[in-house]
Amino acid sequence: MNRRMQNILFVVLSLALVALAIGDLAIGTTDIAIGDVWAALTGGVTTDEYRTIVCELRLPKVIVAIAAGMALAASGLEMQTLFRNPLAGPYVLGINSGASLGVALFTLAAPMMGALSSSLFMRLGLTGMAWIGSALILVLVMFLSRRIKNINVILILGMMLGSAISSVVGILQYLGTDESLKAFVVWTMGSLSTVTVDDLRVMLPAVVVGLLLSIAAVKSLNMLLLGESYARTMGLHVARSRVVIFLSTTLLAGSVTAFCGPIGFIGLAMPHLARMTFRTADHRVLMPASMLWGAVSMLLCCVACDIVARGGVMLPINTITSLLGIPIIIIVVLRNRNRQ
Amino acid sequence: MIELRNISLKFGERTLMEGVSTTFSVGTMTALLGRNGTGKSTLLRAIASLGKVQGGEIWIDGRELSTLSSTELARRVAFVNTERIDVEALTVHDLVAVGRSPYTDWMGRLKSDDERIIERSMHIAGVESMASRMVSTLSDGECQRVMIARALAQDTPIILLDEPTAFLDLPNRYELCTLLGRLAHDEGKCIIFSTHELDIALSLADSIALVDTPTLRHLPTPI
Numbered sequence: 001m002n003r004r005m006q007n008i009l010f011v012v013l014s015l016a017l018v019a020l021a022i023g024d025l026a027i028g029t030t031d032i033a034i035g036d037v038w039a040a041l042t043g044g045v046t047t048d049e050y051r052t053i054v055c056e057l058r059l060p061k062v063i064v065a066i067a068a069g070m071a072l073a074a075s076g077l078e079m080q081t082l083f084r085n086p087l088a089g090p091y092v093l094g095i096n097s098g099a100s101l102g103v104a105l106f107t108l109a110a111p112m113m114g115a116l117s118s119s120l121f122m123r124l125g126l127t128g129m130a131w132i133g134s135a136l137i138l139v140l141v142m143f144l145s146r147r148i149k150n151i152n153v154i155l156i157l158g159m160m161l162g163s164a165i166s167s168v169v170g171i172l173q174y175l176g177t178d179e180s181l182k183a184f185v186v187w188t189m190g191s192l193s194t195v196t197v198d199d200l201r202v203m204l205p206a207v208v209v210g211l212l213l214s215i216a217a218v219k220s221l222n223m224l225l226l227g228e229s230y231a232r233t234m235g236l237h238v239a240r241s242r243v244v245i246f247l248s249t250t251l252l253a254g255s256v257t258a259f260c261g262p263i264g265f266i267g268l269a270m271p272h273l274a275r276m277t278f279r280t281a282d283h284r285v286l287m288p289a290s291m292l293w294g295a296v297s298m299l300l301c302c303v304a305c306d307i308v309a310r311g312g313v314m315l316p317i318n319t320i321t322s323l324l325g326i327p328i329i330i331i332v333v334l335r336n337r338n339r340q
Numbered sequence: 341m342i343e344l345r346n347i348s349l350k351f352g353e354r355t356l357m358e359g360v361s362t363t364f365s366v367g368t369m370t371a372l373l374g375r376n377g378t379g380k381s382t383l384l385r386a387i388a389s390l391g392k393v394q395g396g397e398i399w400i401d402g403r404e405l406s407t408l409s410s411t412e413l414a415r416r417v418a419f420v421n422t423e424r425i426d427v428e429a430l431t432v433h434d435l436v437a438v439g440r441s442p443y444t445d446w447m448g449r450l451k452s453d454d455e456r457i458i459e460r461s462m463h464i465a466g467v468e469s470m471a472s473r474m475v476s477t478l479s480d481g482e483c484q485r486v487m488i489a490r491a492l493a494q495d496t497p498i499i500l501l502d503e504p505t506a507f508l509d510l511p512n513r514y515e516l517c518t519l520l521g522r523l524a525h526d527e528g529k530c531i532i533f534s535t536h537e538l539d540i541a542l543s544l545a546d547s548i549a550l551v552d553t554p555t556l557r558h559l560p561t562p563i
Contacts, residue, residue: 086428218447218448219441219444219446219448222438222441225425225435225438226425226427226435226438227423227425229390229419229423230419232390233388233390233413233417233419234414235413235414235415235441235442237410272428280430280431281427281428281431282434284447284448284449335428
């Protein structure tokens with residue numbers, strides 16, 4: 001695909017992003033006309049009720065959806081290239097599980113320390129523990145991948161790690177109080193609407209730094225496409241690049257998981273969608289393309305949740321992202337099988 | 341030019357080479373022969389700084405290997421191994437372009453000079469007609485030529501190839517080694533390739549280095 005077609009695709013996706021963001025602001029249990037959405041956003045004439053719904057409830061959710069989609073897709077792309085595995089992603093390799101363990105330890109242990117009353121402590125603690133949890137799993141998987149060269153073994157180990165962590169989380173849930181257990185179960189369902197403006201003040205800077213690091217890593221990622229030996233002989237400082245990519249994926253996947261809960265398949269599927277549509281493996285194109293696809297897909301899932309919510313049913317975002325991501329992954333697996 | 345000064349190589353506890361000293365000159369194609377496990381790949385990897393020597397020194401163009409930064413080394417030595425690159429949506433042009441990495445900025449942006457070198461590298465390796473093809477659709481022989489084009493795009497005086505003829509049929513083996521010979525003679529490169537193909541080494545290489553553990557011996561060639 002030539003550069004012109006890629007530029008057209010970027011424009012189309014950007015327009016889709018804006019349209020879906022407006023749709024997400026307008027659609028919900030209370031439908032609001034586009035004119036009122038615009039008025040609420042720009043300080044024009046509309047009702048106070050609409051202004052509150054748009055600016056205080058729906059706008060933060062739209063921002064979270066865009067940030068989470070970009071973050072998960074970028075971290076998925078980084079992991080797929082680093083591990084040279086099309087099925088790598090924060091969910092499959094157990095990175096999300098690591099963040100879940102951190103959050104479980106925090107939400108289930110914090111009440112025992114009498115710390116739930118401090119919201120700042122909760123926010124920072126939740127994020128910090130999610131970062132630590134995801135970083136630990138990432139380092140462990142990376143350590144294993146250096147010793148074990150078989151990619152399938154790494155994937156199986158990642159899944160086993162995820163299962164082992166789920167068991168530990170299960171034990172923590174069993175031991176936790178009713179209040180903390182409820183908070184954790186709600187978190188595991190994944191939700192964008194529970195993220196408050198105060199949460200955004202912690203989440204957004206972390207995601208922005210993670211995204212900047214992922215952009216800074218595009219040249220390294222292009223070199224790593226050919227494997228570590230080739231990358232090294234082309235002048236790449238592999239250890240330093242790996243640290244940058246680790247930091248980036250930990251910040252991105254850890255922060256999103258901390259605030260929105262475990263969201264599956266966006267990180268795994270969107271880089272593939274970007275490769276299929278932009279027909280390139282060049283990360284200078286693929287990275288922004290994956291981020292855009294991630295943001296668009298998350299907004300699409302949000303709009304789908306909003307439409308269902310009109311009937312009084314509140315679906316966890318995770319169910320919709322799975323429905324969207326699984327067909328893409330099936331296509332990728334079948335294509336890879338046909339290639340072999 | 342590559343100069344080995346009294347080097348010792350080991351694989352685990354096993355000694356592969358002991359006190360080996362020799363030189364590999366520019367404008368020559370050297371075939372590295374030896375039985376399996378004698379250390380051909382280990383030697384090539386050591387010269388490319390992918391492995392360590394247990395003793396002695398390797399000098400590249402008058403500089404000791406460990407004094408070269410990773411970028412300086414990448415501008416002097418290119419490496420091609422037998423690994424097949426199978427990346428989704430990676431075109432031949434983009435793969436060859438990665439070879440320009442030691443010369444590009446932090447984003448890997450290509451300037452017009454880089455594009456010119458990429459085009460020329462693809463032309464020399466005979467893969468310019470495949471530029472827009474996906475790497476995953478290439479045959480083993482085509483893939484090996486593309487990897488050589490990438491090494492050429494790296495624009496180094498030295499190219500090391502670890503068993504480049506493995507997995508290729510006989511016509512492709514000869515074609516590839518003829519290409520390597522042209523690169524050595526027409527482009528003035530120092531080319532070292534490890535191989536088990538004695539007939540190819542004898543008929544096409546300028547020089548033959550036989551790894552006979554724990555020594556390395558230069559053998560006369562019929563030409």
